[in-house]
Amino acid sequence: MTTTADPTRPVEQARRLHTEIPGPHSRDLQQRRAATVAGGVGSVLPVYVTRASGGVLVDVDGNSLIDLGSGIAVTNVGNSAPEVVDAVRQQVADFTHTCFMTTPYENYLRVCEELAELTPGTHDKRSVLFNSGAEAVENAVKIARHATGRHAVVAFEHAYHGRTNLTMALTAKAMPYKHGFGPFAPEVYRVPMSYPARDGLTGPQAAHHALSRIDKQLGADSVAAVVIEPIQGEGGFIEPAPGFLPGIAEWCRDSGALLVADEIQTGFCRTGAWFASEHENVVPDLITTAKGIAGGMPLAAVTGRAEAMDAVHGGGLGGTYGGNPVACAAALATIEAMRERDLAGAAQEIEALVRPRLRALADRTDVVFDVRGRGAMLAIEFVRPGSSDPDPELTARIARRCHEQGVVVLTCGTHGNVIRLLPPLVIGHTLLDEGIRVLEAAVDEHAR
Numbered sequence: 515m516t517t518t519a520d521p522t523r524p525v526e527q528a529r530r531l532h533t534e535i536p537g538p539h540s541r542d543l544q545q546r547r548a549a550t551v552a553g554g555v556g557s558v559l560p561v562y563v564t565r566a567s568g569g570v571l572v573d574v575d576g577n578s579l580i581d582l583g584s585g586i587a588v589t590n591v592g593n594s595a596p597e598v599v600d601a602v603r604q605q606v607a608d609f610t611h612t613c614f615m616t617t618p619y620e621n622y623l624r625v626c627e628e629l630a631e632l633t634p635g636t637h638d639k640r641s642v643l644f645n646s647g648a649e650a651v652e653n654a655v656k657i658a659r660h661a662t663g664r665h666a667v668v669a670f671e672h673a674y675h676g677r678t679n680l681t682m683a684l685t686a687k688a689m690p691y692k693h694g695f696g697p698f699a700p701e702v703y704r705v706p707m708s709y710p711a712r713d714g715l716t717g718p719q720a721a722h723h724a725l726s727r728i729d730k731q732l733g734a735d736s737v738a739a740v741v742i743e744p745i746q747g748e749g750g751f752i753e754p755a756p757g758f759l760p761g762i763a764e765w766c767r768d769s770g771a772l773l774v775a776d777e778i779q780t781g782f783c784r785t786g787a788w789f790a791s792e793h794e795n796v797v798p799d800l801i802t803t804a805k806g807i808a809g810g811m812p813l814a815a816v817t818g819r820a821e822a823m824d825a826v827h828g829g830g831l832g833g834t835y836g837g838n839p840v841a842c843a844a845a846l847a848t849i850e851a852m853r854e855r856d857l858a859g860a861a862q863e864i865e866a867l868v869r870p871r872l873r874a875l876a877d878r879t880d881v882v883f884d885v886r887g888r889g890a891m892l893a894i895e896f897v898r899p900g901s902s903d904p905d906p907e908l909t910a911r912i913a914r915r916c917h918e919q920g921v922v923v924l925t926c927g928t929h930g931n932v933i934r935l936l937p938p939l940v941i942g943h944t945l946l947d948e949g950i951r952v953l954e955a956a957v958d959e960h961a962r
């Protein structure tokens with residue numbers, strides 16, 4: 515019943531709509547889904563995909579959509595990047611799994627070597643590989659507790675760290691991530707995040723504000739880890755004011771707590787550098803990565819100071835699939851492609867093209883409260899006209915209009931009033947320009 519495109523032909527890098535979005539075949543599948551897929555799983559835009567490449571998603575009705583979401587910052591290197599496809603094919607043919615904890619293989623080591631080389635800091639590092647971002651964050655906390663002998667973990671307002679029990683506790687937003695899923699893991703403490711558009715504080719002031727809370731409520735000597743996204747993802751692409759992250763890092767150094775940078779969304783060239791911590795020369799003790807690391811294959815990692823990582827007893831870390839050989843092969847090909855094609859530079863070019871357009875939107879309407887982000891991680895925050903009150907309904911209408919026009923955009927934010935742009939870093943500039951024009955028209959149409 516579905517339209518199958520010729521799989522031998524490359525995916526044309528153009529937007530083409532043959533039906534309304536979602537089309538009839540997608541709507542049929544969506545009906546079938548309701549009888550078989552758990553209702554708790556959402557889909558932002560229920561068009562069912564058959565192929566994807568570069569910046570284009572092709573659906574079952576033969577429509578080609580512009581991808582400005584990268585499967586939530588995953589396909590940074592492009593969907594089915596040729597280098598990744600080749601590496602995965604080869605690895606699948608060689609062997610699919612042994613379990614690194616049973617009989618190891620070299621590619622796991624090579625991924626850890628790359629992580630040591632690419633992550634901030636020249637200190638001696640060790641890594642351990644997992645399957646998902648949440649699993650990496652959980653393990654970073656395990657390692658920090660073991661290494662420090664302390665229990666308390668500090669997280670920030672608007673934070674997102676995953677959906678397992680411990681990472682739900684670290685995540686700030688109740689609906690949909692936490693509502694009804696408690697009780698949550700104990701010993702997690704939340705402090706204010708620097709949010710320059712709304713708190714009016716400099717970075718050092720905001721850091722002082724957050725840190726004095728920790729000092730008063732916990733005492734510096736009970737904190738195992740401070741977990742922070744250098745630019746927040748799901749929470750609204752909130753970029754702290756300059757000086758905030760260095761202030762937090764300094765406090766961690768002085769108090770013996772480990773600074774855990776959750777770079778799961780910001781990592782792998784997304785913000786115009788390999789990692790967002792680099793923009794302020796922050797060197798985290800532990801860093802969690804996932805999403806963009808392996809071009810769409812599930813892989814995650816914790817990388818950190820050798821002393822902290824190796825504090826854990828042998829056999830204390832692991833998992834059946836962690837560092838699966840196919841995922842490792844994909845990661846090595848992804849990293850190589852990022853280097854060769856200078857995708858950090860590509861992210862900077864995307865910012866140069868898109869940011870002025872978003873700024874202009876802010877200037878000509880009174881519903882844009884803030885334009886922010888870095889590299890190819892950019893966002894617009896929407897408010898009720900002329901106020902600072904979040905407007906999630908308007909945001910949803912604008913996103914829906916983009917979807918109807920065949921442009922995949924995602925929303926985010928504690929109040930659901932932010933449209934975030936996460937295009938694949940390899941997206942062609944003509945295609946990107948067209949996607950932004952659709953977004954501009956949608957904003958102009960809904961905001962006067």
Ligand SMILES: *Cc1c(COP(=O)(O)O)cnc(C)c1O
Pocket residue numbers: 645646647648649651674675676677743747748776777778779804805
């Ligand atoms: C997506 C995300 C996670 C969770 O990763 P999963 O692979 O979905 O478990 C954690 N932290 C940040 C910053 C993320 O963006």
